[in-house]
Structures are given as structure tokens and as C-alpha cells.
Amino acid sequence: MAADVLASDHIAVAAADRATPGAGIPSGWAALLRRPTFVLSALVIVWWVVVAIGWRWFGIDPFANTGVKLAPPSPEHWLGTDRIGRDVLARVLAGAESALIVAPLGTALATVLGATLGLVAGYRRGWVDQLFMRSFDVFLALPTLIFLLVVVGAFGSSPLVLALAIGVLFAPGIARIIRAEVLVEMGKDYVTSAQVQGERTGRILGRELLPNVWPQVVVQATLSIGGAVFVASSLSFLGLAAAPPSPDWGLAVSENRAYLQGAWWTLVFPTLAIASLVVSVNLLADNLKEVLRR
DSSP, rough: OHHHHHHHHHOOOOOOOHHHTTHHHHHHHHHHTTTTHHHHHHHHHHHHHHHEEEEEEEEOOOOOOOOOOTOOHHHHHHOOOOTTSSSHHHHHHHHHHHHHHHHHHHHHHHHHHHHHHHHHHHHHHHHHHHHHHHHHHHHSOOOOOHHHHHHEEEEEEEHHHHHHHHHHHHHHHHHHHHHHHHHHHHHHHHHHHHHHTTOOOHIOOOOOOIIHHHHHHOOOOOHHHHHHHHHHHHHHHSSOOOOTTTOOOOOOOOOHHHGTTTTTTTHHHHHHHHHHHHHHHHHHHHHHHHTTOO
């Protein structure tokens, strides 16, 4: 009898505590759709995702030589042509594919790894927490480009290697933030009630704590995509990722930086593509943070 009462109390307490961070999400999505910056940024991201997946179906060839070198934007070539005579619009559209392969894969790995480590560190505390935190400090202290240079030099520059490197690089930052959220949740009654009930650690982490820190996980994952796009483009700019004749945006910026004065379109449009995606992702994350955490 006492166990039944305690169980019902646990359910009631858990429901009450979960209502704070999680219950506002349905109404939060309605609020997001009323925000112009959220809608605009979401449309830009969807556009680039569609382009990355389906540019081959658009009937464009980013490698074809049009026979006209460094032609300015015109009705025939909306964004002009590059030094070889390739259509800049076709290359910008095709370049979305490489940007949206590495970044989402790396972000997914970083989110899963970081959220798991953050949950465990915040829940276990003690020496486990200290071990994780000191390890995170080491990774966060490493210069990003030097770390990536070592990884690429040792394992190559395939998309899988780059995604793994970005995942390991971004995971500590996500873990620290999730840990802080878990420490706040640990002071609430539903966690204590679950522990008194004798629930397993895995169940408490997955069924009790994770739903309550999920909005922060979503925000951090969204922010990490923008950072991952920028990091991947930087590697291509340095010649450590994509190689010619790839239409990768970072590589396009590197190859055409010498033409800024005479053929600005070869440099500006790939740069704008990177900026539009990164800024849109950050705006999306800002809107999610403001609404989902209410």
C-alpha cells in the first residue's frame, strides 16, 4: 500500500516538475511560427537542404566549361563565371552538398556524445564529474585549427574523418552546458523521488532528466551546426578538406580570393552562401532558445 502511494506521489511530482521546461514546447512552436526571423531563417535552411539533396536534378553542371571566362553576372549566367569558365551559380548550388554532409554528421555525433557525458557528469557528480570536466578542459584548451590539422594529417580528409573530428571537438562544449542544466534539475523533487523508488541510473537519465534538459540539447545542437559549417569551410579554404575541382564553398573562396578586385562575383557569392547558412542557423538557435526555455 505504501509503495503504491509512493509511486503515485512520484508520478505526480515528476509530472509537475516536467511541466516547467517541457510542457511549453507545443505552444512554443506556435510562438516560433509568429517570429519573422525564425520563419525566414528556417526557409533559408530548408532551401539549402533541398539544394544540397537535389542539385543534380536541377539540370546544372558545376564542372562544365561555358567557354566564357570571368564573365560578370548576366541573363545567361546569373552569378557570372569563374576563371575557368564554369558557371558560378551552378557551383554555389552544388557546393551546398559538401557543406551539409560534414556539418550535420559532426553535429549529430557531438550532440549524442556531449549530451550523454553531460547527463552522466551532472548526475554522478563526485570523481566522475571531476574526471569528465578536466578532460573537457583539455579539449577546450586545444586550438581548433591545430587539432584539426593533426587529425587530417593523421587520418586523411574524408567526410567521415572530418565529421568525427568535428564531433569530438564540439562535444565538450555541449557536455558542459548539459551538465549545468542537469545540476539544476538534480535539486528538484522528481529526481529525488525517482531515486527513492530505486529506479536504475539509466532510466533516471533517459526518462526523467533528458526530457527536462531536451530544449537545451536542441539549442546547442542547432548552434553547433552553424559552427560546424564554418569549421568545415575553413578547412576547405586552407586546402585541408575539399580538393579541386570540387564546388565546395570554402575552396571556392580560397581559389578566387585573388579576383576580388577584377571578378568580385567569383568570391562574393560563395562567401554569401556560407554566411547565409551560418547566420540562419544561429538565428534559428536564438529563437529556439528564447521560446523553448520559457
